[in-house]
Amino acid sequence: MHAIVVDRLCKSFGEILAVNGLDFSVDPGETVGLLGGNGAGKTTTIAMLLGLLIPTSGNISILGHDMARARFAALARMNFSSPYVALPQKLTVAENLRVYGHLYGVRGIEERIATIAEQLGFTAMLKRATGELSAGQKTRVALAKALINRPDVLLLDEPTASLDPDSGDFVRSWLERYRAESGCTILLASHNMLEVERLCGRVLVMKHGRIVDHGSPAQLLAKYGRDDLEEVFLDIARDRNRRIPA
Amino acid sequence: MTNGAVRRIWGLMYRHLMLYKRSWPRLLELAYWPTLTMCIWGLTARFFAARTGSAGTVAFGMLLGGVLLWEIALRSQMGMAISFLEEVWSRNLGHVFVSPLRPWELLATLMSLSVLRTAAGVLPAVALAWALYAFNLFSLGPVVALFAANLMLMGWWVSLGVISLILRHGAGAEALAWSVLFALTPFSAVYYPVSVLPGWAQTVAWLLPSSHVFEGLRAAFVDGGVPYSQIVVAAALNGVWFVVVGALFLREFRAARERGNLLLIGE
Incomplete structure (x- = not known):
């Protein structure tokens, strides 16, 4: 059985x-990236999934x-x-x-909070007002909130937006480890191509509300003859230089 | 109600209780207006009572009783609507609505918070009325609880209407959370009988549970009896209004999910 089916x-x-x-x-257990420019329909898709x-x-x-009928169970x-x-x-x-x-x-809420705070490295911040935290610290807390119930399906909308490279790398490393340990299914919408390349086994590229291409990052790079996903993204977004084998 | 529902309701209540724990201006604001209003009207009523003899004494009780009971309707309505707005202001609605919290559990939470906010706001004013003017609201007996319950129910369905409008129009409609029940004050016959209103306004007044409660309050002060008929009519009207406004809420909640307003509502 699929973890997510969109029809x-x-x-x-x-x-x-x-x-x-x-x-x-x-x-189940797959991490899929949802790529696309602004207005491609990624956030709308995630809002419908939720x-x-x-x-x-x-x-x-x-x-x-x-x-449509049993959303609370999901x-x-x-x-x-x-x-x-x-x-x-x-x-x-x-x-x-x-x-x-x-x-x-x-x-066992208290134990869960203590465990997740330790794993994400914010135990010392547990008693601080959330509004006083830096952007990076808030992102870790938001991630902790998203994992509080040990979800089987995790939807992440630009999880490392506005983070410095160090904080972004911490979050990405942690997500990799968490997925490996928990077997959680992750759908990730992001503009960060390195993040998508690193975390996602498969990528769905959206444009004007449709999936215009899909495949593993390696497949897409080969298909478009590019060295990084950013160039693939630009090829698709601007309909340029497509070198797709016949 | 399942254990899961109770936990979810408590979870959201806990969020608001912690907010009050950390924000003394919010806590102070709860009792500020009811106490101020009671003090002003108490002085006014005592001034007139001193000049009009025994009739003035009865009028003093009616006026001060009316002021305190109307505060229950006002505070319960604001308590529910402002608790909802706290979620809008903190941009937290998205998280709340993607949790397993059902819409009816959200409303149950808001109503529970409304009870707590109303108690925190009105009880100090009731105590102060007793201390300053030797006026005991509970001297009328258990009927006061029936009056209060009807006014609280009215505050809730008015608030449900306000929340429906916020779902449709976004935070731009938030001013209604403070103002809408004040607009119903003239028709609620809090300080005077319905009979002094113009004909068309009397028609409006009799459609509101509050006018029956305050007519009943005046009857209780004058006759000393329990005005059951007024209480029953008020309860029936509350039931009808709940059905009407509940249908509006369900329609607007669905429309908000169709338009994406649950994410955009604080923008």
Whole structure:
């Protein structure tokens, strides 16, 4: 059984077709990157996967649950992190994690918080107000929130946006290790090509709400005759220099 | 209610309780307006009562009782709407709505917080009315609890309407959280009987549970009896309004999920 199945998914906002007939599936334990320029439909797709947006047409099934009919059963086994959705700033880090521990029905919340804080290296910050943290520290806390319920499916929207290279590398290394240990399925939307190349076994490239290409990073590099995914991204975004074998 | 639902409701309540623990201005604000309003109206009522004899004494009780009970409606409405707005202001709604928290659990949380906020706001004013003016709201007996419950229910469905409008129009509609119930004050006959209103306004007044509560309050002060008929009508009207506004909420919640407003609402 696939962890995520997206079938003929469409979303329009009035005249604008944001997502246009998306079809893909993600296997359990797989990490798939969602690549695309601004307005390609990545965030809209993730919002539909999370049940925040109702599709205009098409179906989504996550962990065997139809998101139109039984989204809460799936949501309990999923989680999400995005730098564009904040945690309450006045609460301490521990309080925020406690809130989400309760919302996701986590057993042994205090032990879970202590473990995850140690793993992500912010034990000393547990009693600090979330609003006082640096961008890098906030990203670690947001990641901890996303992992508080040991999700089977993790949706990450630009998890390292606005991080310095050191913090970004820490998060990417940690995600690699976590995936290997937990077998978690990850869908990652990112503009950072190095990140996608490093973390993702497969990449879906979106443009104008459609998947215009897909494959492993190595397959895409070979297909476009490029040395890095950034050039592949530009080839697709600008419809330029395509050297795709016949 | 399942254990899971109780934990989720407690989880979101805990988030708000910690917010109040860390923000004394928020805590102070809860009791500030009810206490100030009670002091001003108490002095005004005592001034008139001293000049109009025994009738003035009854009017003093009606006025001060009306002020304190109306604060219950105001604070319960604001308590629910502002707790929702706290999630909007902190850009936390996205996280809340992708958790397994059901919409009805969110509403149950907001109502529970509303009870706590109302108690924290109104009880100090009730105690101060007793200390300053020797006015005991509970001297009317258990009927006060029925009045209070009806006014709290009214605050909740008005708030549900406000939240529905915030879901549709975003944070631009947040001013309604403070103002909407004040607009209903003239029709609620808090300080005067419904009969002094113009004909068309009386029609509006009788559609509101609050006007029946305050007519009942005045009857209780004058006759000393329990105005059950007014209480039953108020409860029935609350039920009808809950159905109407609940349908509006469900429609707007679905529309917000269709338009993507749950993510954009704080923008």
